[in-house]
Amino acid sequence: MKTNKRPIRPSDVIDHLILVLGALLMLFPVYLALTTTSHDNVLLSKEGLQFWFGDQMGQNFRAAMFDKGGFSEQIDGTAMLINSLILGVGFAVGKIALSMAAAYAIVYFRLRFATFAFWVIFTTILLPLEVRILPSYEVVTGLGMANTYSGLIVPLLASATGTFFFRQFFLSVPEELVEAARIDGAGPGKFFVDILVPLSRTMIAAIFIIMFVYGWNQYLWPTLITTDESLFTLVRGIKQITQSVFEGNQIPEYGQAWALAIIAMLPPVLIVIFFQSWFVKGLVESEK
Amino acid sequence: MATVSVTDISKTYPNGAQAVCPASFEIADGELIVLVGPSGCGKSTLLRMVAGLEDITTGDLRIGDRVVNNLDPAERDIAMVFQNYALYPHMTVAKNMAYGLKNRGASKDQIAAKVTEAAEMLSLTPLLDRRPSQLSGGQRQRVAMGRAIVRDPALFLFDEPLSNLDAKLRHQMRVEIRNLQRRLNVTAIYVTHDQVEAMTMADRIFVLNAGAIEQIGTPSEIYRKPASTFVASFMGAPPMNLLHAQADAGQVRMGDVALRMPCADGAVQLGIRPEEVSFSPMGEVPFKLTLVEELGASRLLHGKVAGQDFVVNAPNDDAPLADGLMLSFPAESLHLFDAQSGKRL
Ligand SMILES: Nc1ncnc2c1ncn2[C@@H]1O[C@H](COP(=O)(O)OP(=O)(O)OP(=O)(O)O)[C@@H](O)[C@H]1O
Ligand SMILES: [Mg+2]
Numbered sequence: 001m002k003t004n005k006r007p008i009r010p011s012d013v014i015d016h017l018i019l020v021l022g023a024l025l026m027l028f029p030v031y032l033a034l035t036t037t038s039h040d041n042v043l044l045s046k047e048g049l050q051f052w053f054g055d056q057m058g059q060n061f062r063a064a065m066f067d068k069g070g071f072s073e074q075i076d077g078t079a080m081l082i083n084s085l086i087l088g089v090g091f092a093v094g095k096i097a098l099s100m101a102a103a104y105a106i107v108y109f110r111l112r113f114a115t116f117a118f119w120v121i122f123t124t125i126l127l128p129l130e131v132r133i134l135p136s137y138e139v140v141t142g143l144g145m146a147n148t149y150s151g152l153i154v155p156l157l158a159s160a161t162g163t164f165f166f167r168q169f170f171l172s173v174p175e176e177l178v179e180a181a182r183i184d185g186a187g188p189g190k191f192f193v194d195i196l197v198p199l200s201r202t203m204i205a206a207i208f209i210i211m212f213v214y215g216w217n218q219y220l221w222p223t224l225i226t227t228d229e230s231l232f233t234l235v236r237g238i239k240q241i242t243q244s245v246f247e248g249n250q251i252p253e254y255g256q257a258w259a260l261a262i263i264a265m266l267p268p269v270l271i272v273i274f275f276q277s278w279f280v281k282g283l284v285e286s287e288k
Numbered sequence: 289m290a291t292v293s294v295t296d297i298s299k300t301y302p303n304g305a306q307a308v309c310p311a312s313f314e315i316a317d318g319e320l321i322v323l324v325g326p327s328g329c330g331k332s333t334l335l336r337m338v339a340g341l342e343d344i345t346t347g348d349l350r351i352g353d354r355v356v357n358n359l360d361p362a363e364r365d366i367a368m369v370f371q372n373y374a375l376y377p378h379m380t381v382a383k384n385m386a387y388g389l390k391n392r393g394a395s396k397d398q399i400a401a402k403v404t405e406a407a408e409m410l411s412l413t414p415l416l417d418r419r420p421s422q423l424s425g426g427q428r429q430r431v432a433m434g435r436a437i438v439r440d441p442a443l444f445l446f447d448e449p450l451s452n453l454d455a456k457l458r459h460q461m462r463v464e465i466r467n468l469q470r471r472l473n474v475t476a477i478y479v480t481h482d483q484v485e486a487m488t489m490a491d492r493i494f495v496l497n498a499g500a501i502e503q504i505g506t507p508s509e510i511y512r513k514p515a516s517t518f519v520a521s522f523m524g525a526p527p528m529n530l531l532h533a534q535a536d537a538g539q540v541r542m543g544d545v546a547l548r549m550p551c552a553d554g555a556v557q558l559g560i561r562p563e564e565v566s567f568s569p570m571g572e573v574p575f576k577l578t579l580v581e582e583l584g585a586s587r588l589l590h591g592k593v594a595g596q597d598f599v600v601n602a603p604n605d606d607a608p609l610a611d612g613l614m615l616s617f618p619a620e621s622l623h624l625f626d627a628q629s630g631k632r633l
Contacts (some may be wrong), residue, residue: 176374179341184388184435185362194387198378 030265037061037258044254060255064263067256075229077260080237084216085267087233090153091215092208099162099207100200104192106163107170108178118167125160129221137224147228156221162207169203170196205275213268234264290352290365290442290475291317292338297347299333307333309500310347318473320466324486325496326522331479332447334496338477339445340364351443362391367436368445372452373428375420375435382407382416385434392439406434409468426457433465437472444469444476450485462489483523487511495519513623517630520559520623526588526599529565531558532627540624543594545573547617555627562588562601564621571614575600 036050038057044050065077105111106118129136136155145151173196181191197204222233238260292315299308307330315321323331336342338349340361349357356364367388375384382403389399407413410430420428429449436444449465450458466489469476480486486493487507495502495510495518503515514520514528521527533542535551540558547558567575573593581588589600593615600615624633 174372174374176370176372177376179339179361180368180370180374180376180435181387182341183339183361183366183368185391186387190391195376195378201378 030262033258033262037255037262039255041253041255045252056255060259061263063253064256064259075232075237077234077237077263079230080232080234080260081263081267083231084233084235084264086149087152087218087222088212088216088267090149091156091218092211094153094157095159095162095211096204096207098157099159100166100197100204102163103166103170104196106167108188108191118163121158121160121163123160124158129156133220133224136221140225145225147226147231149231151225152222152231153215155225156215156218159211162211165203165207166200169200173199202278205278209272209275212271216264216268234260238264291315291350292443292475292477293348293350294338295348295350297334297337297349298345299330299337299342300345307499308337311501312347313494313501313504315475315477318475319491320469320476320478320489321492321494322486322490323477323479323494323496324481324483324523325502327481329496330499331481331496335445335447335477335479338443339366339368365442366445367439367441367443368447369432369436369449371448373420373432375428375431377420380417380419381412381423381431381434384420384431385438388435388439402438403434406438409437410434425453426461429453429461433468437468441474444474444478446476446478448480449478451480451482458485465489483525487523493523495522497522513632514559515632517557517559517625520625524561526562526601528559528561528623529593529598530625531560531593531596531598533558535624542596545594547572547622549619549622549624551624551633556633557625557627557630559623559625560617560621562599565600565615565617567600567602567613568616569614571616573615573617575613575615577613 032049032051034057035053036044037060039050039054040056040059043054065081068076102121106114111117140146140151140155143151145154177195178191181195186194217235218233219235222231222236226232238257294314295312296310297308297312298306298310300306311334323334325331333342337344338351340356340359344357348355351364351366361368376387379387385403385406386399389402394402403416404413407416410433412427412430412434415423415427415431420431423431429452432449446465450461453461462485465478478485478489487510490507492504492506493510494504497518503510503519505513505515510519510523514523517530521530531542533540533556534554535541535549535556536553538548538550540547540549540551540556542558575589575591575593575598577589577591579590581590584604586604587602589602591598591600625631626633
């Protein structure tokens with residue numbers, strides 16, 4: 001059988017060489033984390049990073065996930081993973097719900113000052129959490145929300161970016177679709193649930209990815225607002241494990257810390273992979 | 289099934305633009321009304337006021353025996369077919385048709401029965417599980433029709449439903465819509481700017497011009513007795529010839545041509561359709577030929593009569609293409625309009 005294969009040109013080789021090198025460069029730290037995790041603490045504190053696999057991988061992961069650590073010896077990796085998931089998912093879902101509702105109000109209802117309201121929301125992009133962290137802390141503790149999940153999540157929810165993206169998307173939905181739905185007897189609630197939300201699927205998936213990763217990686221705010229170790233997230237916990245061990249007079253548990261770092265990396269990667277297939281499907285099926 | 293009765297209805301947009309001047313009319317049960325007019329004359333606005341998608345500035349609108357001015361579109365018992373179909377892209381054909389019924393709380397069995405019936409009527413049965421994006425333009429058009437008929441509305445509203453289709457399909461759908469409307473015997477208002485659609489489909493045509501209804505009549509009335517120069521030149525292809533002329537003492541003069549016609553003295557416009565003049569050696573009007581367009585079955589001869597543009601639609605075989613042609617104007621095909629107002633005399 002004859003195939004119509006294009007002959008390989010030198011430029012193809014160079015292109016692929018560059019791609020492969022880039023991929024290796026990106027993957028090397030991950031590899032290093034994996035190899036380093038597989039040694040025991042004594043070796044790690046003597047010799048630092050390891051470039052080949054040892055035999056302690058299983059042991060380190062088990063310890064990281066199930067041994068209680070921290071000052072109070074109260075929290076293990078599993079609990080931190082769950083906390084991180086609650087923060088990541090709560091943050092992403094909350095943000096999407098809030099910004100969709102805001103965009104819906106701005107686009108579809110004849111509000112006075114709707115445009116003005118939108119631009120006010122938009123300017124909050126200039127005020128990220130880091131800028132308003134003291135007042136935010138003051139308010140949240142004042143409301144007694146320190147050391148709660150809602151205290152972790154709620155202050156981060158208001159999102160100008162999400163509102164902006166959904167507003168642009170809603171504006172691109174044909175006017176006639178709204179009118180057809182009105183004639184079909186769909187009130188505002190039904191229109192939102194039956195038409196707008198399904199149409200926004202791909203938008204929702206995209207924003208979910210971004211917001212989940214953003215929430216997952218939060219460090220500063222959780223550090224401020226949670227002092228109770230049972231609320232610690234993974235990203236914080238890694239630090240905590242090595243630190244607590246320094247203060248005791250033992251060898252630092254580097255192996256565990258590395259294992260936690262790998263575990264902390266996994267969910268965002270999975271989320272991206274899972275939603276991306278969805279995302280692409282949505283784009284290819286293009287229905288609007 | 290319902291009558292529609294409109295009293296002094298008008299529309300002024302918030303920016304002050306008056307899109308529809310006060311108009312009154314009655315539509316009988318089962319009638320198909322076509323609103324026709326040039327772009328921007330207010331056809332869609334009028335239709336959308338009937339649908340309830342646009343507020344009514346003044347006047348009363350009755351569907352059946354209810355005044356519906358302040359009712360929501362959903363409560364007016366109407367169904368509308370949009371120019372770009374406005375199908376819900378994420379629902380299957382069956383769901384698209386069922387959505388309105390579902391919102392009205394119909395039972396599952398009722399919905400299924402209605403959808404099956406409508407799908408059969410429109411030959412959509414094999415397509416029920418597809419999404420709109422997997423359909424051709426004509427099929428989408430049918431789904432939009434189906435969505436309208438499953439509800440058994442009192443009134444169908446169409447806003448240029450065929451303008452996104454190619455010529456052949458447009459013809460086919462035109463016939464189909466007409467048949468369906470007759471069979472279901474539902475009152476319908478149909479907006480188009482295509483005069484062929486208007487002529488072929490309508491029971492009565494409303495010709496709109498700049499927000500005002502210029503004439504209401506059956507297709508043949510509109511064609512035979514246009515109420516104004518606007519209607520005369522808008523309906524008919526090629527449009528009616530309009531010649532500036534002077535009437536005095538029972539004669540109508542254009543330059544050195546004079547026709548005997550009873551008419552009050554003054555400036556007038558003389559109208560005659562290109563297909564109703566004929567060449568004849570006995571003709572009294574000289575025609576100066578400038579251009580010939582072949583149409584297949586006939587020819588369009590462009591030229592001048594008394595120094596004014598004039599078009600003749602002549603059968604292919606007997607059009608002698610020489611200079612010094614003489615035209616005869618049959619008296620019964622002549623229309624006279626007031627030169628200032630354009631109204632029929
Ligand atoms: N929302 C609006 N605000 C102000 N003026 C409007 C609005 N919608 C339409 N108009 C004006 O009202 C007039 C009638 O518009 P309409 O859409 O009814 O025209 P149409 O006859 O349907 O034209 P077409 O054949 O192009 O669809 C136009 O002059 C238009 O500019
Ligand atoms: Mg229109």
